[in-house]
Structures are given as C-alpha cells and as structure tokens.
Amino acid sequence: MSATTNVVADPVASAHVGRKSRRSVNTFPLVAPSVIVLVLWMIVPLAMTLWFSFQRYNLIVPTIQGFAGWENYEYLVTDPALWTAMKNTLLLVGWVLALTVALGVLLAILLDQDFWGRGVARLFVIAPFFIMPTVSALIWKNLLMHPVNGLFAWITSSLGLGRIDWFASLPLTSIIMIVAWQWVPFATLILLTAIQSLDEEQKEAARMDGAGPLAMFWFIILPHLGRAISVVIMIETIFFLSIFAEILVTTAGGPGLASTNLAFLIYQRALLEFDVGSASAGGVIAIILANIVAIFLVRSVARNLDA
Amino acid sequence: MSTTASYTVPSEAPAKAAPPAKKAMHPATKSKIIMTVIGWTVSLLVFFPIFWMILTSFKTEVEAVQTPPSLFFHPTVENYAIVQERADYFRFAMNSVVVSLVSTIAALILAVPASYAMAFFPKPRTKDLMLWMLSTKMLPPVGVLVPMYLLWRDLNLLDTRTGLIIIYTLVNLPIVVWMLYTFFKEVPKDILEAGRMDGASPKQELWHLLMPLSLPGIASTALLAIILTWNEAFWSLNLATSQAAPLPTFIASFSSPEGLFWSKLSAASTMAVAPILIFGWMSQRQLVRGLTFGAVK
Incomplete structure (x- = not known):
C-alpha cells in the first residue's frame, strides 16, 4: 500500500517509462473533448470581456453605444473604489492564508497526537469545510456576531468589554474570521496527511539525539511540511481571490467600501448598475491580478510535481 | 513503520484503530489525558458554530434570541415543519440535487477518457496540457461574469438548470481530470499489462x-465534485x-428581511x-489525496 500511495502525479516520469513499453495509441479522441470544451470555456468569455471592456455599454441606457477606447479603464483606474477593492482583495487573501496555514499547522500537530476519540475529534475539526459559504456567513452574522443577540455580544458584555458591532466597526476582520474558519479544516486535513507521512524512524532518531518538542517542530516537522504548505497556499489562493458569497450575505461590501473586494465591485457594477463596459474592464483587471499571482503559484506546483 | 502513512490517514475509526505497537509504546x-482534554476542547471549539446552528434550529424564535443564551430548553421540530411547509425548500433542494449530480456525471464522462489517456499513454506534452487545464481554474469567475451573464441571457440559459449544469461541468472538469489521473496512476500496471497480453x-x-479497479477513486472524485x-x-x-436557484440562493434570501427568524x-x-456534511465525512480520507493531486502523500 505504501508504494502506491507514494505515487506522485508526474506525467513526465511515466512518459519516459511508457514510451518504451507501450504500443502507440491514438489518444486524441480521448483527450480532445475535455480540451475543446475547456478551450471554449476559457477563450469565449475572455474574448468577450476584453471586447466589452472597450465598449460603451450600459444595459439600462441602450442608446449609448460604440467604441470607448480606454475610457472604461480610465474611469476605473481613476476611481478610488478600484484601489480600495484591490487592497481589500489582497488583504483578504493574505490574512486568510496566514491564519489558515498557521492554525492548520497547529491543529494538524494536535490531531497527530495520540488521544482518546481522536478519530471523532478529527471529524469535528474538518466539518466547517463542507458548510456552504452562504450558510456559514449567515450563521456567523446572526447567531454569533449579531451586536445585540449574538453569542459573541453576550460573551464580551459578560466580560465587561461591551458589545462589538462586528460588521459595522470591523467589517473586513469579520469576513477574514469567517473565511478562515471555513478553510482552516482544509489546511489541517492536508497538513495532517503530510505529517503522517513523516518517517517514524527519522522522528525516533531525532528524539534519541535529544531533540525536544520545539526542536522537533522546527527542524523535522516544519521542513517536511514545505510541499504540503505550498499546495495549501495554491489551492486556497484560487478560491480566496474570488470570495463573494460571504461578502454579499454579511456586509454587502460596506460600510462604504470597507469590505468590497474586486469580485464584489465587479458584481456591483455589472448586475446592480448594469454598466457592462466598466464591469468588463474590472474583470480584465481581476484576471490580470489573478494571473500575476498564478504565475508564482503554478511555478511552485510545477516544481512540486517534478520533485 | 513507514507504511503507517497509508492507514493512519485521518480516519473515521476512533483511536482504537491505531496500531497496537504504538499503544504499547505510549501507555x-x-x-x-492532557492531550485528550486539549484535543477535544479545540475540536469542539472549531465545530461550535455548527453545533450552535443545529441547537438553535430546535429552539423557538424567542429562545433563539435570548441573552444569556439558553442551553436547556424543550426542543421543538416546529421550525423544520415550517421551513418544509414553505414548499419552496424542496424546489431549491431539488435544483441542488439535479445540478450537482448531472454536472458531476457530465464532468466524469468527459474526464475519464482524458485521464485514462494521459495516465497510461502519456505524450511529451501531457504535463503541459494538465498544467494548462489547472490554470483555467486560476481564471477568476468574476472576470468573465459579464459575458457569461449576457451569453446565458441570449441563449435563454439564464435561471435554468441546464445553464448551471454546463457551468459547473466546466468549472469542475480540471479538478476531476487531475483527481482521476492521480487515482489511475495508482492502479498496478501489471494488471493492465496482463489484460493487454x-x-x-x-x-x-x-x-x-x-x-x-479504480472505482473507489472515481467515487471520491465524484463526491468532491x-x-x-x-x-x-x-x-x-x-x-x-x-426558478433554477439551488440551496445557496435559498439560504442567502434569509440574509435580508427574514434575517431575524433565527431558528427557522x-x-x-x-x-x-x-x-x-455526511458525504464529506464519508469521503474525507480519499478527498485529501485527490485534492492535492497526489502532491502530498
């Protein structure tokens, strides 16, 4: 079993072996359908977004039409909302990544310890990952963070700290908390799997050499987790760049623009203000931002798969 | 001991399933005891919002907003009856079921041959192809929201199950291909060779x-999708x-005026x-391997 679970997805290595031992098979009809639909899925909307971003196009004012040049981009770039939204997007991604990785490492180490009922405890820890974002946002918004009747309000006021109106005074922080809660289980699950693949003998040897728990963590466990952490960061970033439901349900981007990220800004432009041109320009900017992030991420994944 | 990796992955079985050798080492x-206390405290803390949601669902509306919160109350299933009575719930739930099942099946139909070909008959460019597929996930959906909205409007796919099914099939396809690829790779080659002979x-x-042979892998790929x-x-x-709105939309509708009916x-x-949640718990062991595309053992 251990041999099979150790297989790392690596098409190149197997291509090497494969070419020698296999007859050649025409794989085109097998691969083509997936590739064709994905190409369409990528190219068509992308081309349309680019096209619209250079058009004057508002769904409620159909008389205004025509080529807009860089107008939509100028309008967006000079609009402070774009920069606030970009800053919020990056803050959101950065903080939630930091929180989920840090807490995920701690939780994974905790759940790797031997204790009674560990299997059931693990199920409890991973549960938030399976909760749909609209539900978790509403649960946190109402049952926990409500300024009057929420559980947090009761706890803080019992402690004499007064009641915090979370979404009014700490909107972005509140959303970071909710998203982090949803994604800590994912990080934990992956990191736990990585910790468990750590060689027992190596740990034993370190222990024999007199390594304390802290030294074990720094010199044995943490270096071993490098690859798992990069996988967590890559997958989470894909999802965090377009956080939407949590914002829609809790703050609707407010107060003001305090919790508006790029995804929410474009949604507002497109579906609330019907400004297709400006929303498309925003979409192009979102894609560029995501690609800048993705270049680094794909590189690190590619490295991981080679290793 | 290196083999432990394969069967101590997060397990639904309680701790007693741990290898006996380990037990003897740590009586x-x-x-x-301390670890048990810490472990359970932290786990329950993480789970708490879900527990609180379930608890609140059995309270009356008055009890739900009480401060200090009531822990002891006469549970009522009235809320469930009311939610069910709105009849709407089942339409939303039905949409969710149909959309997730059909789009998953569609993605599998497209992905199984592709993953099979890439796992067993790799070409020099296969790796680039797979990375490109993954990169389509990097495209933020919001970047293409406007054209998709207009396209779907013109194709009369707006607010239809078909429209959602097409989108989710495409959204999940790269992940499904990668997961299947990972699982196919684990099938012993000898068996396939023998068949070919x-x-x-x-x-x-x-x-x-x-x-x-890879049915468990296909099943967990389907579950994740x-x-x-x-x-x-x-x-x-x-x-x-x-019309075609699935459950997330149904729940989001509670965010506005009805937001204060907490127990409902x-x-x-x-x-x-x-x-x-039950699906997830059942498949968590397999999900990890699939989700990381085999990059983490």
Whole structure:
C-alpha cells in the first residue's frame, strides 16, 4: 500500500517509462473533448470581456453605444473604489492564508497526537469545510456576531468589554474570521496527511539525539511540511481571490467600501448598475491580478510535481 | 513503520484503530489525558458554530434570541415543519440535487477518457496540457461574469438548470481530470499489462479493468465534485435567481428581511448542509489525496 500511495502525479516520469513499453495509441479522441470544451470555456468569455471592456455599454441606457477606447479603464483606474477593492482583495487573501496555514499547522500537530476519540475529534475539526459559504456567513452574522443577540455580544458584555458591532466597526476582520474558519479544516486535513507521512524512524532518531518538542517542530516537522504548505497556499489562493458569497450575505461590501473586494465591485457594477463596459474592464483587471499571482503559484506546483 | 502513512490517514475509526505497537509504546498516561482534554476542547471549539446552528434550529424564535443564551430548553421540530411547509425548500433542494449530480456525471464522462489517456499513454506534452487545464481554474469567475451573464441571457440559459449544469461541468472538469489521473496512476500496471497480453483493446481495458479497479477513486472524485457544486455560490447567486436557484440562493434570501427568524434560518441551514456534511465525512480520507493531486502523500 505504501508504494502506491507514494505515487506522485508526474506525467513526465511515466512518459519516459511508457514510451518504451507501450504500443502507440491514438489518444486524441480521448483527450480532445475535455480540451475543446475547456478551450471554449476559457477563450469565449475572455474574448468577450476584453471586447466589452472597450465598449460603451450600459444595459439600462441602450442608446449609448460604440467604441470607448480606454475610457472604461480610465474611469476605473481613476476611481478610488478600484484601489480600495484591490487592497481589500489582497488583504483578504493574505490574512486568510496566514491564519489558515498557521492554525492548520497547529491543529494538524494536535490531531497527530495520540488521544482518546481522536478519530471523532478529527471529524469535528474538518466539518466547517463542507458548510456552504452562504450558510456559514449567515450563521456567523446572526447567531454569533449579531451586536445585540449574538453569542459573541453576550460573551464580551459578560466580560465587561461591551458589545462589538462586528460588521459595522470591523467589517473586513469579520469576513477574514469567517473565511478562515471555513478553510482552516482544509489546511489541517492536508497538513495532517503530510505529517503522517513523516518517517517514524527519522522522528525516533531525532528524539534519541535529544531533540525536544520545539526542536522537533522546527527542524523535522516544519521542513517536511514545505510541499504540503505550498499546495495549501495554491489551492486556497484560487478560491480566496474570488470570495463573494460571504461578502454579499454579511456586509454587502460596506460600510462604504470597507469590505468590497474586486469580485464584489465587479458584481456591483455589472448586475446592480448594469454598466457592462466598466464591469468588463474590472474583470480584465481581476484576471490580470489573478494571473500575476498564478504565475508564482503554478511555478511552485510545477516544481512540486517534478520533485 | 513507514507504511503507517497509508492507514493512519485521518480516519473515521476512533483511536482504537491505531496500531497496537504504538499503544504499547505510549501507555495511557497523564500526558494522554492532557492531550485528550486539549484535543477535544479545540475540536469542539472549531465545530461550535455548527453545533450552535443545529441547537438553535430546535429552539423557538424567542429562545433563539435570548441573552444569556439558553442551553436547556424543550426542543421543538416546529421550525423544520415550517421551513418544509414553505414548499419552496424542496424546489431549491431539488435544483441542488439535479445540478450537482448531472454536472458531476457530465464532468466524469468527459474526464475519464482524458485521464485514462494521459495516465497510461502519456505524450511529451501531457504535463503541459494538465498544467494548462489547472490554470483555467486560476481564471477568476468574476472576470468573465459579464459575458457569461449576457451569453446565458441570449441563449435563454439564464435561471435554468441546464445553464448551471454546463457551468459547473466546466468549472469542475480540471479538478476531476487531475483527481482521476492521480487515482489511475495508482492502479498496478501489471494488471493492465496482463489484460493487454490477453488482447484487450484500449476500450476494453478502460471499461473492464481500469474502471472497476479504480472505482473507489472515481467515487471520491465524484463526491468532491458534488460537494463543490452543492456549495458553490458565485455562479448560482448571479445566474440562477429564482426558478433554477439551488440551496445557496435559498439560504442567502434569509440574509435580508427574514434575517431575524433565527431558528427557522438555522433549521433551513441544517437541512441545506446535512447531506453534504455526511458525504464529506464519508469521503474525507480519499478527498485529501485527490485534492492535492497526489502532491502530498
């Protein structure tokens, strides 16, 4: 079993072996359908977004039409909302990544310890990952963070700290908390799997050499987790760049623009203000931002798969 | 001990399933008691919002907003009855079921042959192809929201199940291809070789050897796709607002005026997440391997 679970997805290595031992098979009809639909899925909307971003196009004012040049981009770039939204997007991604990785490492180490009922405890820890974002946002918004009747309000006021109106005074922080809660289980699950693949003998040897728990963590466990952490960061970033439901349900981007990220800004432009041109320009900017992030991420994944 | 990796992955079985050798090394000591206390405290803390939601769903509306919160009360299933009575719930739930099942099946139909070909007959460019597929996931959905909205409007796909099914099939396809690829790679090559010696065609090989052998992997890939689709909110909130709206939209509708009916909201939420939570718990062991595309053992 251990041999099979150790297989790392690596098409190149197997291509090497494969070419020698296999007859050649025409794989085109097998691969083509997936590739064709994905190409369409990528190219068509992308081309349309680019096209619209250079058009004057508002769904409620159909008389205004025509080529807009860089107008939509100028309008967006000079609009402070774009920069606030970009800053919020990056803050959101950065903080939630930091929180989920840090807490995920701690939780994974905790759940790797031997204790009674560990299997059931693990199920409890991973549960938030399976909760749909609209539900978790509403649960946190109402049952926990409500300024009057929420559980947090009761706890803080019992402690004499007064009641915090979370979404009014700490909107972005509140959303970071909710998203982090949803994604800590994912990080934990992956990191736990990585910790468990750590060689027992190596740990034993370190222990024999007199390594304390802290030294074990720094010199044995943490270096071993490098690859798992990069996988967590890559997958989470894909999802965090377009956080939407949590914002829609809790703050609707407010107060003001305090919790508006790029995804929410474009949604507002497109579906609330019907400004297709400006929303498309925003979409192009979102894609560029995501690609800048993705270049680094794909590189690190590619490295991981080679290793 | 290096083999432990394969069977101590997060397990539904309680701790007693741990290898006996380990137990002998660490007899039930004070440290184990302390670990148990810490472990359970932290786990329950993480789980608490879900527990609180379930608890609130059995309260009356008055009890739900009480401060200090009431822990002891006469549980009532009234909220569930009311949510059910709105009849709407089942339409939303039905949409969720149909959309996640059909889009998952569609993605599997497209992905199985592709993954099979890439796993067993790799070409020099296969790796680039797979990375490119993954990179389509990097495209933020919001970047293409506007054209998709207009396209779907013109194709009369707005607010239809078909419209959502097409989108989710495409959204999940790269992940499904990667997961299947990872699982196919784990099928012992000797068995396929033996089949080939006996004259099995690639098609027979796929249907009669590979599919049965990697059924657990295919099942957990399907489960992940269902979970992701069930919980996806961006496309459903923007492209299906009434007729074809799945559960995330239903729940989001509670955010506005009805937001203060907490126990009904909790009941509806519990109903919306229960099936997928159980699914997730059942498949968590396999999900890790699939989700990381085999990059983490």
